[in-house]
Amino acid sequence: MSKDHSLLRYDALQEVVNIGGGHAATSLAKLIGRPVEMDVPFVELLSYEEVYQNIQADDTIVKVVLSELMGKKYGVFLFVIDPDDADKVAHMLLPDQTEMSEELIDSSLKELSNIIFQSFLQAVVQLIDKPLIASLPVMTTDLFGSILSSVYMEQEQYSDELFIIKNNFYSLGHKIEGSLYFVPKPQALELLLIQLGI
């Protein structure tokens, strides 16, 4: 494959993530009733060490919601958020004076993540003109390191380097932040690019 062609493929992928992420940010803003901003999508190949140094330390406690694309060959979405930020988001979603419990926070976070995943997908589906369905979300609270390696391996990504595909969302300046990851199965990106005609 020529260098130009692989650059084109990289650009195409980044653009898909940009469109999907933009769509998700819009839905998110409607949901919480405040503007939501997004960084330039992050699409990069990194070692575990580099991920833990540059993106998120392995010993950070995070809440993670996961949803799998149906069909067993595509991969999973993750929404990763700091527990304190999850708390703030839950307060935005629920009526004032709601008595907060861990269960209620987690359930709000699952709902919010579901909306992010679905709106990202909706945008991608329009690009490739093929239906894609994400499973109901599941959630856990654990160390970023425990989750990341396990999720990549569950998606049959056994390499020492990880292909990180990520959108960062934030609101109220940088007071609330969350990240959407897509962890692809080995052939998933290839399939996507073929469907885009690249």
Place this chain on the structure above:
Amino acid sequence: MSEQIKVGISDYKIATAPNQLVTIGLGSCIGIALFAPKAKMGALSHIMLPDSTSFNDISNWPKFADLALPKIVDELREKASEEELLVKIAGGASMFSFSTESPILQIGQRNIEAVKTCLEELKLKIISEHVGGKMGRSMFVDLDTFDVKVRMVNRDEFVL
């Protein structure tokens, strides 16, 4: 002064008392702590995968249980000049389990089985373990006492 020596993913380290060996964020991976009691020398291995046989590139051998354990056990036996080693293991979780998934497909379960088989072949017995479940773990190995602390999020610490 005692030092904390960190073992990354797909890596291993050998050290002696009074130092500590530490590995953070074992999800479906497994941490294997080996200890030579007379020399107070220990090894900590953080494996990712059960079996190397279906892989072409096995240059990073500490990643695979079947390659890592025989080599590390050999190295520790030689450095410590001791045959009898004590073993404690932790990890092998399934962080997100979909109810439709069979345990055969779960990498954590496969890692647990592979580690146990390898250790058996090396004639080593596991003296205590904390494996499976849905939670991640971090391991802190004290090379003076061979106490192994297993830390989890939102749960009590467990000492192996």
